[in-house]
Amino acid sequence: MPTYDFIIVGAGSAGCVLANRLSANGRHKVLLLEAGGHDLNVWIWMPIGYGKTFYNSHVNWMYQTEPDAGTGGRRSYWPRGKVLGGSSAINAMVYIRGHSSDFDGWERLGNPGWGWQDVLPYFKRSETNDLGGDALRGGDGPLHVSTMERDLHPLCDTFIQAGTQRGQSRNTDFNGQTNEGFGLYQNTVRDGLRMSAARAYLRPARKRKNLQVETHAHATRILFEGKKAVGIEYEQHGKRIQAFASNDVILSAGAINSPQLLQLSGIGPASLLSKLDIPIVHDAPGVGQNLQDHLCIDYLYRSRVPTLNNQLHPWWGKLLHGLRYVLTRRGPLSLGVNQAGAFIRSRDGLEKANMQLFFSPVSYTKAPPGKRPLMNPDPFPGFLLSAQPTRPTSRGHLEIRSSDPFEAPAIHPNYLSTGHDVDEMMEGAAFLRKLAAAPALAEVIEAELAPGPHVLSPEDLLTDIRQRAGTVFHPAGTCRMGPDAGADVVDHRLRVHGIDGLRIVDVSIFPTLTTGNTNAPAIMVGEKASDLILEDNQGT
Ligand SMILES: Cc1cc2nc3c(=O)[nH]c(=O)nc-3n(C[C@H](O)[C@H](O)[C@H](O)COP(=O)(O)OP(=O)(O)OC[C@H]3O[C@@H](n4cnc5c(N)ncnc54)[C@H](O)[C@@H]3O)c2cc1C
Known part of the structure; x- marks a missing residue:
């Protein structure tokens, strides 16, 4: 025995x-x-193999x-x-610990x-x-945990610049003194x-x-x-x-x-x-x-300037970057998809950021269901802006x-079952449009492909969220x-x-x-x- x-x-x-x-x-x-x-x-x-293990x-x-x-x-x-x-x-390797008040809140709950x-x-x-x-x-x-700066796509800077044009600060370490502002993600x-x-x-x-x-x-x-x-x-x-x-x-x-x-x-x-x-x-x-x-909504843009799609869609691009990765472990295959991001307050009167943003310089909308072919992205230059309310109240x-x-x-996820969560998703989506209209991004955007410029009324925006929002x-x-x-x-x-x-030690214990x-806090719990x-x- x-x-x-x-x-x-x-x-x-x-x-x-x-x-x-x-x-x-x-x-x-x-x-x-x-x-x-x-x-x-x-x-x-x-790292780019994320697309292959996904299904x-x-x-x-x-x-x-x-x-x-x-x-x-x-x-x-x-x-x-x-x-x-x-x-x-x-996972997608983004390293974020959470806000100090999250854990103080756990303590206050007993x-x-x-x-x-x-x-x-x-x-x-x-x-x-x-x-x-x-x-x-x-x-x-x-x-x-690594800073990925040397290999990041140049559009990450455009995204950060657009954030500062919308009155947000630049943040050089989301796990530093404050999580707020626009910056680059560190990866595991x-x-x-x-x-x-x-x-x-x-x-x-x-x-x-x-x-x-x-x-x-x-x-x-x-x-x-x-x-x-x-x-x-x-x-x-x-x-x-x-x-x-x-x-x-x-x-x-x-x-x-x-x-x-x-x-x-x-x-x-x-x-x-x-x-x-x-x-x-x-x-x-x-x-x-x-x-x-966490639930997230993606807005997809067609770009006037090259994105990662241009590097990874053609066969010669795959060959080139594959060889580069094998020889140097550098280049786009050595990176996660969510390269830049932000933590922002989506409305006035909040004490801390309630929204996480992701910027992905690659898109793969033509993928058939059941595939997430990061090595075979869209044949046109595209990128994604995404918003995710950080503290949902739906259970x-x-x-x-x-x-x-x-x-x-x-x-049974029971997503968006509270007014708070619906409102915050709407605020997140509205902020993405505001960001896309900031001069730095407006200059490189040719068109909004999803949800598309015809989706304007609050009813249509909410319908779009219900139809397209997905888990993070x-x-x-x-x-x-x-x-x-x-x-x-x-x-x-x-x-x-x-x-x-009998004990339990994993993310299921999070109050x-x-x-x-959630990876960094899961490791902390361990x-x-x-x-x-x-x-x-x-x-x-
Ligand atoms: C696609 C994806 C992308 C993500 N992206 C990020 C990201 O970018 N950054 C981030 O911080 N977090 C991310 N996460 C979330 C993060 O990785 C998880 O929250 C974290 O890894 C959970 O840790 P855990 O220890 O609770 O469980 P897990 O790491 O899921 O471990 C549970 C383990 O238990 C095993 N197991 C389950 N049942 C049994 C059984 N009956 N018998 C034996 N073994 C069993 C499983 O096979 C698994 O190995 C992502 C997750 C996914 C799936």
């Missing part, structure tokens, strides 16, 4: 951090289970949500990483130890910034190769004798003795295997799969579990609730459909951290309420979404959790 001190389910952004930190002292025996396979895949390592079921769970009224009855496509590194192996001053050391501990460390940035952590990339959590944290720990990593190991249920979690059952190559943990079982399976595994194991809303004939271990109504996501939920651990859960891939909150043993799922030490020996992208877990297991 294989027994470990800790079993971690999921080798994603947070799970890889845990695997490294919990095995570092050599005293604890750690088992890491990952449903996906290894990450030796050129499209994972080459690849070998490395991606490829979820579809239920039809959602907020987005005109459409289903949304939700990619999630299913490979060592999890979603950090297939989570001592999660305020900004508490979590900042963990952000710093995780990071090596290529500009070096200082009071805010990390200088010697495992996760390399090192030497032209993606810096996933697996590369940053797992690779350096793989040789440790006390860390066992199992791939293609799909956790199917948590094993209990009464109300204590004692192990995991998983399926690997057609075999059901049980492994036991003397200290903690830790779920780091992400915002969809952590609540799914809890529900499958009998921890969830009693009514749901009874309906599906799943024996109830603990009635936990909050499991799968509080689902939050969705997810639930398993059956007791089958291989059946995807039903995901940040679902979170489905196992919310908080003090209420009924509505919240874990306490501030990430222990599942009502159950011994609220952070202001920006870092902080590792200290909490080691503190609570000092004698072992």
